[in-house]
Amino acid sequence: MARSALNSLSKNQLRRWLMVFFFVLAVPSGLLVYQAYDQLKWEAFHRHRMLAEELATRIDKGYAQLIETEERRAFVDYNFLVVAGDPNSNFIQRSALSSFPVRSPIPGLIGYFQVDSEGVFKTPLLPDSTLTASEYGIQADELAQRQELANRLRAILDENRLVRTEQHEDREDELTEAMITPEEVPLSDRTGSLYSSSTESRRNRDRKITEEGEKASRGYGNKHEIAAGQAVFDRLSEQKADRPSKALTGSNILGRVEDLQLDSSFEAAQAPMRQQRMTPKAKAGVAKRTPRKEQSALPEPESPVTPPATMAAPQASKPAPLRIRTFESEIDPFEMSLLNSGHIVLYRKVWRDNRRYIQGMLVEQSAFLSGVMETSFRDTSLAQMSELITAYQGNLLTAFSATMGERYHSGTEELHGALLYQTRLTAPFNDLEMIFTIQHLPAGPGGAVVIWIAVILFLLLGAGFYAIYRLGVGQINLISQQQDFVSAVSHELKTPLTSIRMYGEMLREGWVVEDKKRDYYDYIHDESERLTRLINNVLQLARMTRNGLQVQLKPVSAGELMDLIGSKIESQTARTGFDLKLNASPDCASRTLQVDPDYFTQIIINLVDNAIKFSAKAEKKAIDIECLAQQDSRVVFKVRDYGPGIAKDQMKKIFKLFYRSENELTRETVGTGIGLSLVSQLTTAMEGSVDVVNMEPGVEFRVSFLSE
Structure with missing residues (x-):
């Protein structure tokens, strides 16, 4: 039956049928391989997502450890001199924050500062006088360097309107009128050495100070510059993650998070693994951040302290005698904000004697973000296939790539890929967001096996169909040749037999003259030999076909x-x-x-x-x-x-x-x-x-x- 089918089948028909059979087998096989590879891709996405979650947790803990050290610092540490040991012993020494050059585990730290209730800037780098500096081994050249760093800190704060400028020092009376008066403070706040322990009362005072500062700015022209050191910090505190954030401008801002052209198909398909974007999941072992109280002792001169900006020349007279004052202060947890200048400010509010102080530090943004994030990111396998983007209140800051380190992009159009994981850090860095994007998702060893199996399968399938095609074409050609052979053999046998029979009949009937008989006999002999050779060839072919040679x-x-x-x-x-x-x-x-x-x-x-x-x-x-x-x-x-x-x-x-x-x-x-x-x-x-x-x-x- 198969042979008869081949007899009626042309090469083009065979080719078409084999192509149909090939696609009938290839399409389901391709779908099967695709599903297997796609499943491995989802598993790889889940695996790398877990790595991203672990990395984000590790980065968050790293920043938490850095800020934990700063949280434990006492109020008096932001002064040049502190009281060591028992206050009654009157033993004075330099503060830990007065060391120069500034040393801190916080990456990119520029220096520490303090802003009092009047907006006056102070730093633990500088003593109250140059004479005190010489007593504590600070030479003139080092003092100049300290003054230069202090001026830099003041300039950054002044650029962002966080301190009082010198041109408004003569308007302190106006500031007093604009700020809250002692009569406006509740009685419970004015009795005792410290502001009330009620958190709600403290928040009301913060709000009132801000309102009064803004009121002063509206009513007294440029007086808002005097109160800016307090009011602006309050406004920084109000920029929480749960409020709409504005788009920042500047060379250090790449764009907005919502402008990122990220493929969220992986993230959307894995609903059980999705996390809320605005708040990270609860981290085990993170203590609740609450205000704390502490007893502090601080040396204070009996005469007024000369502001650091006026300390241009050493004083010849002896320093005023110091007295140790013990007081109680209430310290809020640190907060973090990104300034318009691109610097990061970490600050806390401290209440002492019904006055509020702002203590904190200025940090270089790039060094701070790369110091923990990039180092941790590069040590993981994620660095080979993903990109880590950081954002502050929805504004894109940096993008760390695996092979290129920090990539300096010009806009969000250069940031593309598939969203792998998105989360925020814990307070005080809860406005910082980490976005992991996939540049290429490796399928892993299982994916390589699937690819090789698919390649081998399709090679075998193609080779098999090609072999079947060649075999079919060979059979079609063989059938055609056999048909030609049968026709040729018929012709080769029929022609000499007809001639032999004709000449034999003529010789038998005596129709041939004597001189022609010899020719006829020779012709019959030659044709007989020709038939003999033909038959021998056919018999030899039959023996070879049966492997009987x-x-x-x-x-x-x-x-x-x-x-x-x-x-x-x-x-x-x-x-x-x-x-x-x-x-x-x-x-x-x-x-x-x-x-x-x-x-x-x-x-x-x-x-x-x-x-x-x-x-x-x-x-x-x-x-x-x-x-x-x-x-x-x-x-x-x-x-x-x-x-x-x-x-x-x-x-x-x-x-x-x-x-x-x-x-x-x-x-x-x-x-x-x-x-x-x-x-x-x-x-x-x-x-x-x-x-x-x-x-x-x-x-x-x-x-x-x-x-x-």
């Missing part, structure tokens, strides 16, 4: 083989009008070969018969058979004609079974297409080789065997 090798000299083939083909070439030339060199005739004489004779007869058929119209009708001995102990038998030769594209095809260079319907030569195939297979069976070479003119077949 039996070769009987015998030691025969090359000279004997030349004599044998001469007697077999001499009459054949003579009756067809061809000149036969046999030539065997002396060293060749003596060589002994292991061959089957019958098969060898059949090989040469087929080659001569092929030469007669294809050079019948040649100008020179001659066939040369030559025997030559080669240096590698091989003997070559050459059969040459002087016909048109063989096209180069057909020289490797002529030894194929049933192959004919002419169309079966238009061919001009006789034959079945199995002669040269038998030559090749019989030669190979006797461990020989056959080759064909075009000559000028004609073609030469070379059959070689190994001699003993």
Whole structure:
């Protein structure tokens, strides 16, 4: 049934059917591979998301540890001199914050500062006088450097209107009128050494101070600059994450978080793992941040202190005697804000004697963000496939890339990828947001296995269908060649049999004169030999098809083989009008070969018969058979004609079974297409080789065997 189907199937039809079958198998296989790879991608996303969560927690803890040290600092540490040990001992020493250069575990720390209730700037870097500085081993050059750093701190605060400027020092009375008066303070706040312990009352006072400061700014022209040190800090405190934040401007701002063109398909598909963007998940072990009270002792001069800005020259007189004052202060937790200048300010509010002080530090933004975030980020595998973006109140600040460190982008259009994880730090850095984006998501070892399996599967599938196609085409060609062979054999058998029968009847009936009988008998003999060769070829083909080819090798000299083939083909070439030339060199005739004489004779007869058929119209009708001995102990038998030769594209095809260079319907030569195939297979069976070479003119077949 399959053979009959192939008989009615063309090559184009076979190609179309195989393509249909290929896609029928390839599409489900591709979908299966895609689903497997996609599942691995989701698992990889979840795995890297967990890494991002762990990294965010580690970064948050790192910043929490940095701020924890600062939280424990006493109110008096922001002064140049502090009381050591028992206050009654009157032992004075330098504060830990007075060291220079400034040393702190906080990355990018510029220096510490304090702003009193009147907006006056102070820093623990500078003593109350140059004379005190010399007493504590501070030389003039170091003092100048300290003054330079203090001026830098003051300039940054002044640029952001957080301190009182010098031009308004003569307006302290106006400030007093604008600020809250003691009568306005509740009685409970004015009795005792410290502001009331009620948090609500303290918040009301903060709000009232802010309102009064703003009121002063509206009512007294430039007086708001005097109160700016308190009012602006209050406004900074009001910029909470749960309130709409404004877009900052400046070279250090890349854009807004909502402008990021991030692919959120991964994040949206994993709803159970999503976290709220505005607040991080609760971190175990983080203590609740509440105000604290402390007892402090501070040395105070009996005479007024000269402001640091006026300390241009050392004083010749002795410093005023110091007295130790003990007091109680209430300290709020630290808060963080990003200034318009691009600096980070960490500050806290301290209440002492019904007055509020602002104590804090100024930090370089880039160093502060990269000091903990980038270092921790680069130590993880996330650095190979993702980008860490930091934002403050929705404003993009920096973007850390795996291979390039901090990338300086010009805008949000350069920040792209898939959203991996988004969270905020805990207080006081709760306005800082970390956004992890995926630049390329590795599927991991499992993904590589799936890809290799998919490649191998499709290669095998393609190779299998190509092999099936080649096999089908080969079968179609074989069926076509067999049909041609049957037609050729029918023609080759029918023509001589008809002639033999006709001449035999004429001879039997006596219709032939005596002088023609000899010609008729010769014709009947030649046609009989031709039929014999044809039948032998067909029988040989049948034996080879059934793997029944039996070769009987015998030691025969090359000279004997030349004599044998001469007697077999001499009459054949003579009756067809061809000149036969046999030539065997002396060293060749003596060589002994292991061959089957019958098969060898059949090989040469087929080659001569092929030469007669294809050079019948040649100008020179001659066939040369030559025997030559080669240096590698091989003997070559050459059969040459002087016909048109063989096209180069057909020289490797002529030894194929049933192959004919002419169309079966238009061919001009006789034959079945199995002669040269038998030559090749019989030669190979006797461990020989056959080759064909075009000559000028004609073609030469070379059959070689190994001699003993």
